[in-house]
Amino acid sequence: MTRLYEYEGRSLFREYGIAVPDFETADDVDGTLRAAERVGFPALIKAQVLVGSRGKAGGVVLVGGRVEAQKAASAMFSSRIRGEPVSKIMISHYVDVEQELYLSLALDRSTASPVFLASPLGGVDIEETAKTNPKAIVRQSVDLTAGFTASQGRDMARKLSLLDEVHSTFAQVCGGLYSLMTNYDADLVEINPLALTPDHRLVALDAKVILNDEALYRHPEFRDRESRLTSDSELEKLAHDKGVRLVDLGGDIGIIGNGAGLTMATMDLVKISGGSPADFLDIGGGASAEQFERCLSVLLDYPRVKLILINVFGGITRCDDIAAGIRQALSEHTVRKPVLVRLVGTNEARGREIVDSIRDAEIEYFASADEAAERAAQLAREKP
Amino acid sequence: MTVLVDAETRVVVQGITGKQGSFHTKLMKDYGTNVVAGVSPGKGGREVWGVPVYDSAKEAIRAHNANASILYVPAPFALEPSLEAIDAGVKLLVIITEGIPPLDTMRIITAARSKGARVVGPNCPGIISPGLSKVGIMPAEAFSRGTIGIMSRSGTLTYEIAWDMTKAGMGQSTVAGLGGDPVMGTNFSDVLTLMRQDPGTTGVVIIGEIGGDDEERCARFIADTSFDKPAIAYVAGRSAPREKRMGHAGAIISGGFGDYSTKVAAFSDVGVRVAERPSDVARLAKSLFR
Numbered sequence: 262m263t264r265l266y267e268y269e270g271r272s273l274f275r276e277y278g279i280a281v282p283d284f285e286t287a288d289d290v291d292g293t294l295r296a297a298e299r300v301g302f303p304a305l306i307k308a309q310v311l312v313g314s315r316g317k318a319g320g321v322v323l324v325g326g327r328v329e330a331q332k333a334a335s336a337m338f339s340s341r342i343r344g345e346p347v348s349k350i351m352i353s354h355y356v357d358v359e360q361e362l363y364l365s366l367a368l369d370r371s372t373a374s375p376v377f378l379a380s381p382l383g384g385v386d387i388e389e390t391a392k393t394n395p396k397a398i399v400r401q402s403v404d405l406t407a408g409f410t411a412s413q414g415r416d417m418a419r420k421l422s423l424l425d426e427v428h429s430t431f432a433q434v435c436g437g438l439y440s441l442m443t444n445y446d447a448d449l450v451e452i453n454p455l456a457l458t459p460d461h462r463l464v465a466l467d468a469k470v471i472l473n474d475e476a477l478y479r480h481p482e483f484r485d486r487e488s489r490l491t492s493d494s495e496l497e498k499l500a501h502d503k504g505v506r507l508v509d510l511g512g513d514i515g516i517i518g519n520g521a522g523l524t525m526a527t528m529d530l531v532k533i534s535g536g537s538p539a540d541f542l543d544i545g546g547g548a549s550a551e552q553f554e555r556c557l558s559v560l561l562d563y564p565r566v567k568l569i570l571i572n573v574f575g576g577i578t579r580c581d582d583i584a585a586g587i588r589q590a591l592s593e594h595t596v597r598k599p600v601l602v603r604l605v606g607t608n609e610a611r612g613r614e615i616v617d618s619i620r621d622a623e624i625e626y627f628a629s630a631d632e633a634a635e636r637a638a639q640l641a642r643e644k645p
Numbered sequence: 646m647t648v649l650v651d652a653e654t655r656v657v658v659q660g661i662t663g664k665q666g667s668f669h670t671k672l673m674k675d676y677g678t679n680v681v682a683g684v685s686p687g688k689g690g691r692e693v694w695g696v697p698v699y700d701s702a703k704e705a706i707r708a709h710n711a712n713a714s715i716l717y718v719p720a721p722f723a724l725e726p727s728l729e730a731i732d733a734g735v736k737l738l739v740i741i742t743e744g745i746p747p748l749d750t751m752r753i754i755t756a757a758r759s760k761g762a763r764v765v766g767p768n769c770p771g772i773i774s775p776g777l778s779k780v781g782i783m784p785a786e787a788f789s790r791g792t793i794g795i796m797s798r799s800g801t802l803t804y805e806i807a808w809d810m811t812k813a814g815m816g817q818s819t820v821a822g823l824g825g826d827p828v829m830g831t832n833f834s835d836v837l838t839l840m841r842q843d844p845g846t847t848g849v850v851i852i853g854e855i856g857g858d859d860e861e862r863c864a865r866f867i868a869d870t871s872f873d874k875p876a877i878a879y880v881a882g883r884s885a886p887r888e889k890r891m892g893h894a895g896a897i898i899s900g901g902f903g904d905y906s907t908k909v910a911a912f913s914d915v916g917v918r919v920a921e922r923p924s925d926v927a928r929l930a931k932s933l934f935r
Contacts, residue, residue: 368751370828374755405755406756448747475746476748479721510884518801520801522798522803522854522881529884530922541885574802574804576770576783576801606804
């Protein structure tokens with residue numbers, strides 16, 4: 262999930278023929294004032310942050326003139342919106358609104374196609390509308406082979422009971438979103454609200470664009486986002502710095518597995534046994550000894566983790582590679598923590614031999630995951 | 646009898662000269678899979694483990710009358726060869742590749758639908774009908790011939806549970822690894838549709854996990870079709886915190902994200918026994934599948 266800032270989304274909207282209010286961005290208070298002069302008052306000062314519901318958290322302020330703009334900008338630059346510092350502000354021309362609509366294009370896993378969701382009730386969360394007023398949502402799937410057609414867009418406009426004269430514009434906005442999604446590999450493009458102005462134009466007042474991480478290689482301009490980690494967890498940050506992806510679960514039993522399903526199952530077994538998982542760390546398929554060593558090191562280094570449970574069913578992943586990674590990590594660490602190992606599958610015997618050869622370590626070998634999890638929970642209880 | 650693959654399955658390997666493709670071609674052949682040809686653009690005319698290599702999927706599939714293809718091509722290059730195989734008329738396309746952008750997967754599935762072909766995966770271990778054919782990367786030792794059908798969204802957890810079943814003397818008719826991606830070519834209900842009609846399958850095991858709603862759909866399918874074979878489910882992720890994402894599931898809509906309790910309730914409601922631990926599956930199966 263690579264979420265773009267609103268100003269980036271707006272620029273893309275413009276590129277794809279979707280009308281947006283005049284806007285500029287600024288990195289400090291002086292810049293904000295200069296930009297506001299150019300955009301003109303009244304204007305909206307909008308914090309460029311990635312957290313949701315920023316409006317409610319003071320991240321959007323309507324200003325009527327210079328003094329108000331200065332006040333709003335200095336407050337915003339020195340504040341955090343739901344924990345996120347503000348380093349950029351958008352100054353957006355204020356637009357009169359007759360009606361607020363909702364329009365988004367997302368990927369629908371059940372039909373394997375992009376799907377438009379539109380509603381005459383804009384400005385509110387679509388999930389809220391889905392609950393309270395599901396009939397107000399218009400859905401339109403798009404066949405990826407045939408592509409989006411303007412008549413589909415006009416059809417949606419009709420179902421939304423929009424004025425006849427904006428049907429074509431609405432279809433253009435839909436077409437713009439579709440092209441944007443398919444060209445940028447977006448998981449979601451959302452306009453909430455899409456404003457109908459008194460002079461009957463459709464203007465996107467917000468721009469939410471989420472790109473798919475797997476496809477970022479096609480969009481090098483956004484690649485740096487991959488390394489951006491928004492997390493409060495010290496353990497997750499530490500892991501991230503070492504190129505290891507894990508999820509902090511707050512407990513004291515470190516968990517490493519191969520495959521998301523097996524790793525989750527391991528976590529579940531620890532919990533059933535009365536233990537508390539420290540993390541979810543899936544090494545994926547075919548991890549090398551070196552990669553595994555890095556994963557284990559993160560957990561060995563982190564004080565809250567009392568012991569580590571490794572559960573690997575070798576397929577593409579080879580047990581001897583995992584064992585070599587364990588040996589390497591343990592030889593480089595002076596910290597001593599119990600390491601419980603359950604290794605079965607490809608090259609199991611060789612893996613076991615390597616594990617047995619490790620000296621000066623509290624290492625235990627298990628044939629079953631249930632027993633390993635029970636033992637982990639017991640050790641965690643005993644260790645202060 | 647089995648579903649999806651059997652001794653008649655004539656397999657083409659796309660990406661056969663790559664490290665993974667070549668390694669698993671050998672293992673599939675050793676298992677007895679009918680691997681008829683391979684594809685690697687620019688390397689036509691060679692052989693890999695005795696399998697003739699072609700420049701294009703079209704040539705390979707036509708020349709050997711192949712009805713299935715397994716794809717190991719890296720994610721950035723997976724779309725074109727997938728479409729090519731579907732276009733050349735394979736009925737089954739197993740995509741092992743991990744990390745294919747979901748829009749590409751959707752393009753592949755859409756094309757397959759229009760040609761009456763089935764996609765399994767992506768990001769999956771493939772399919773095995775033990776003793777007959779293995780179109781995938783799973784360690785063969787974990788499986789044995791029998792009458793239990795297994796379907797799963799997780800690779801290694803499938804090996805784990807199948808291995809338990811094998812040790813307990815309960816072999817499998819077909820084991821289908823459907824993949825962990827948010828967009829899947831074949832889902833649980835699709836496999837159940839096949840296993841329902843397969844006289845060689847007497848009971849089914851469903852290995853699910855949190856995220857998405859495929860388990861809930863599967864439960865609904867069982868109720869709607871009065872599915873009459875005994876079924877056991879295991880769902881991974883009961884201890885996962887709600888707000889965090891564990892690997893697999895992506896940012897994709899479809900009625901919210903199913904959590905552990907909704908999935909377990911969905912299965913229990915339609916008479917599917919839910920195993921608490923992976924190891925409980927084989928234990929339950931012993932009493933239920935007799």
